[in-house]
Amino acid sequence: MSSRDVILGRIRDALALAPPVQQEIPREYRTGRAMPKGELEELLTDRLVDYKATVHPCEAAELPATVARVLREAGCKRVGVPAGLDDGWIADFDGEVVVDSPCVSAPQLDSLDGVVTGSRVACAETGTIFLDGSPDQGRRALTLVPDLHVCVVDLSAVEVNVPEALTRLVPERPTTMISGPSATSDIELQRVEGVHGPRNLHVVIVR
Amino acid sequence: MTRVALPSPAFPPRAPEGAGNLRGSESFPDAAHHELANSQLRRNISNATHTIREKRLQVTGELPDWEQLRDSGSAIKTDVMNRLPELLEQFEAAVTARGGVVHWAQDAVEANEIVAGLVRETGSEEVIKVKSMATQEIGLNEHLESEGIRAYETDLAELIVQLGHDTPSHILVPAIHRNRSEIREIFLNEMADVDPHLDDDPASLAAAARRFLRHKFMTTPVAISGTNFGIAETGTLGVVESEGNGRMCLTMPQTLITVMGIEKIIPTYADLEVFLQLLPRSSTGERMNPYTSMWTGVTPEDGPQSFHLVLLDNGRTAALADKIGREALNCIRCSACLNVCPVYERTGGHAYGSTYPGPIGAVLTPQLAGMHGSHDPNSSLPFASSLCGACFDACPVKIDIPSLLVELRHQKVEQAAFGSEAAAMRAASIAMSSSGKFTVAQKAAGLGRLIAGKKGKISALPPPLSGWTDARDIPKPPKQTFRQWWGSAEGQREIADARRQAHE
Numbered sequence: 034m035s036s037r038d039v040i041l042g043r044i045r046d047a048l049a050l051a052p053p054v055q056q057e058i059p060r061e062y063r064t065g066r067a068m069p070k071g072e073l074e075e076l077l078t079d080r081l082v083d084y085k086a087t088v089h090p091c092e093a094a095e096l097p098a099t100v101a102r103v104l105r106e107a108g109c110k111r112v113g114v115p116a117g118l119d120d121g122w123i124a125d126f127d128g129e130v131v132v133d134s135p136c137v138s139a140p141q142l143d144s145l146d147g148v149v150t151g152s153r154v155a156c157a158e159t160g161t162i163f164l165d166g167s168p169d170q171g172r173r174a175l176t177l178v179p180d181l182h183v184c185v186v187d188l189s190a191v192e193v194n195v196p197e198a199l200t201r202l203v204p205e206r207p208t209t210m211i212s213g214p215s216a217t218s219d220i221e222l223q224r225v226e227g228v229h230g231p232r233n234l235h236v237v238i239v240r
Numbered sequence: 241m242t243r244v245a246l247p248s249p250a251f252p253p254r255a256p257e258g259a260g261n262l263r264g265s266e267s268f269p270d271a272a273h274h275e276l277a278n279s280q281l282r283r284n285i286s287n288a289t290h291t292i293r294e295k296r297l298q299v300t301g302e303l304p305d306w307e308q309l310r311d312s313g314s315a316i317k318t319d320v321m322n323r324l325p326e327l328l329e330q331f332e333a334a335v336t337a338r339g340g341v342v343h344w345a346q347d348a349v350e351a352n353e354i355v356a357g358l359v360r361e362t363g364s365e366e367v368i369k370v371k372s373m374a375t376q377e378i379g380l381n382e383h384l385e386s387e388g389i390r391a392y393e394t395d396l397a398e399l400i401v402q403l404g405h406d407t408p409s410h411i412l413v414p415a416i417h418r419n420r421s422e423i424r425e426i427f428l429n430e431m432a433d434v435d436p437h438l439d440d441d442p443a444s445l446a447a448a449a450r451r452f453l454r455h456k457f458m459t460t461p462v463a464i465s466g467t468n469f470g471i472a473e474t475g476t477l478g479v480v481e482s483e484g485n486g487r488m489c490l491t492m493p494q495t496l497i498t499v500m501g502i503e504k505i506i507p508t509y510a511d512l513e514v515f516l517q518l519l520p521r522s523s524t525g526e527r528m529n530p531y532t533s534m535w536t537g538v539t540p541e542d543g544p545q546s547f548h549l550v551l552l553d554n555g556r557t558a559a560l561a562d563k564i565g566r567e568a569l570n571c572i573r574c575s576a577c578l579n580v581c582p583v584y585e586r587t588g589g590h591a592y593g594s595t596y597p598g599p600i601g602a603v604l605t606p607q608l609a610g611m612h613g614s615h616d617p618n619s620s621l622p623f624a625s626s627l628c629g630a631c632f633d634a635c636p637v638k639i640d641i642p643s644l645l646v647e648l649r650h651q652k653v654e655q656a657a658f659g660s661e662a663a664a665m666r667a668a669s670i671a672m673s674s675s676g677k678f679t680v681a682q683k684a685a686g687l688g689r690l691i692a693g694k695k696g697k698i699s700a701l702p703p704p705l706s707g708w709t710d711a712r713d714i715p716k717p718p719k720q721t722f723r724q725w726w727g728s729a730e731g732q733r734e735i736a737d738a739r740r741q742a743h744e
């Protein structure tokens with residue numbers, strides 16, 4: 034008998050030896066919450082800043098200038114972008130732009146000063162940004178290896194709480210949830226920003 | 241009439257003895273005695289548990305629907321245990337449909353063999369690892385080492401534990417028993433090419449770990465992880481973490497091997513809305529942990545192109561066969577119960593001898609690995625609690641740990657019906673049934689003073705009383721019994737004094 038059959042057999046035996054009591058699942062927690070745009074932006078910003086991300090709000094027309102300013106202030110000369118990123122977003126950046134593809138190796142990614150991507154959805158109450166590998170977000174390695182991540186979040190894609198945000202995701206896509214930059218509290222519980230992931234997270238919120 | 245005998249269900253086996261890390265080498269009280277002597281450990285743990293406790297209360301208090309989330313989380317997990325066969329089959333089909341390969345392991349021995357075989361197939365002699373309770377439980381690193389495969393822990397705390405040739409002492413912050421200067425020493429001694437001027441500032445130490453592991457992340461072809469959940473409906477797995485080492489391991493290598501306990505199933509993708517709210521807030525006291533990675537099988541041109549999932553029993557089905565004890569399988573390993581436990585706070589995690597310390601460990605470990613007689617260290621674990629109930633209040637999935645502990649104590653006494661605790665209880669009930677016998681027994685108890693000696697405690701009694709002292713110390717009996725005192729000249733004098741004072 035295969036181990037699969039053995040284990041499934043054991044589970045059935047276990048449930049026969051101690052028959053389960055039927056379980057109803059209550060779902061009384063809050064779902065489907067909404068909030069006026071201004072409050073939503075305020076809440077998201079508060080949470081992101083609390084997690085040591087840097088927030089740059091702007092109007093849609095100011096996006097290219099904002100992205101260029103953030104990259105310049107961070108001293109970025111070479112930045113990576115996913116293949117599906119809107120060219121207009123980085124039109125004002127005067128450094129080198131490397132378009133990612135699966136052939137770009139890890140050391141090449143490591144040589145980038147930063148990366149600019151879009152995002153799928155964000156959750157205001159927890160300050161979380163969800164990336165799902167869509168063409169404007171790219172493969173997972175791109176937002177992981179470079180030390181600085183500039184992530185553009187459109188206010189229309191911000192939800193109040195976790196349940197609302199999850200409904201916007203496609204389960205089968207590889208999904209990364211980001212709440213601030215990499216951090217650890219392992220040494221005497223002192224929080225240190227930046228271990229293995231990007232040590233700097235800049236969020237550009239487009240109104 | 242012919243009778244057909246249906247096969248009667250058999251009680252599933254516990255995790256095998258001698259494999260993995262579900263059993264310490266000494267009883268909880270003995271281990272706790274050494275640990276209590278370590279004041280550094282006590283200070284660190286007390287500091288950590290109090291800090292996390294406060295953060296947790298703050299962020300759980302922020303949610304007006306916290307109790308409703310707990311109710312849902314608890315009910316979803318109970319429902320999972322009720323429907324485990326069908327959910328596992330659904331999960332397996334979904335993972336396979338997306339290009340993953342599913343393996344089943346009956347116990348630690350089989351799981352270790354499967355993983356080592358998979359690593360050998362890749363030709364690599366090195367693997368990088370994400371912190372995982374399941375692989376710690378089965379002793380995977382030790383097994384890989386015996387097969388000539390070097391496993392690198394990449395979580396900072398796990399790295400500290402590994403380089404320090406040490407064992408973890410907390411589910412969430414495994415190196416909590418170490419301070420910064422000890423960590424600096426470990427790094428200087430064990431890391432190749434570390435700057436000899438490294439100072440003990442946490443930021444410098446974290447940066448040293450980053451440098452040490454960066455090259456490994458970029459070049460090691462195989463990663464091994466655990467998982468925080470597996471979603472039956474979609475075949476999606478998820479790892480919740482902070483440092484990005486998890487993202488690195490789950491993304492950079494060509495091959496990913498994940499070891500998952502069969503109880504980690506959740507039914508639907510939408511159920512994440514409950515656990516992603518419960519877990520980080522209970523665990524680190526954050527609204528959300530910095531990083532969560534979710535993947536389903538293999539995604540072409542993104543991340544590992546070969547994905548293996550090892551589904552692990554190792555005593556979980558034995559826990560499931562106990563209608564009260566099975567509740568412990570609902571645990572989502574947040575560690576909130578450790579941080580509120582007055583016993584854990586003083587002894588730290590090592591005293592429990594198992595991968596799973598603290599209140600949940602005291603319940604889960606004996607259930608997975610069994611309590612084999614009074615000399616088994618695991619038999620002492622159900623007594624490693626004051627039953628104060630703080631763990632129950634803190635648990636995000638409402639596991640009634642105190643009741644489970646009481647049930648296990650009961651089971652232990654039942655199992656030990658011949659020879660130890662039950663015999664002690666029988667002796668006590670006979671002695672107490674008549675005043676004459678009781679007086680004799682009380683006199684005999686005076687002997688206890690001799691056995692107790694200078695420690696002032698009796699920590700080992702001969703059988704059958706050893707079943708009792710295996711798990712706890714008995715305070716030294718008083719010099720004389722009440723009856724002896726009452727009958728003595730000193731006693732009579734004191735009573736006369738007391739009467740006089742009362743009349744004045």
Ligand code: SF4
Pocket residue numbers: 522570571572573574575576577578600631634635636637638639
């Ligand atoms: S028993 Fe509850 S509180 Fe303890 S680790 Fe498990 S889920 Fe957390």
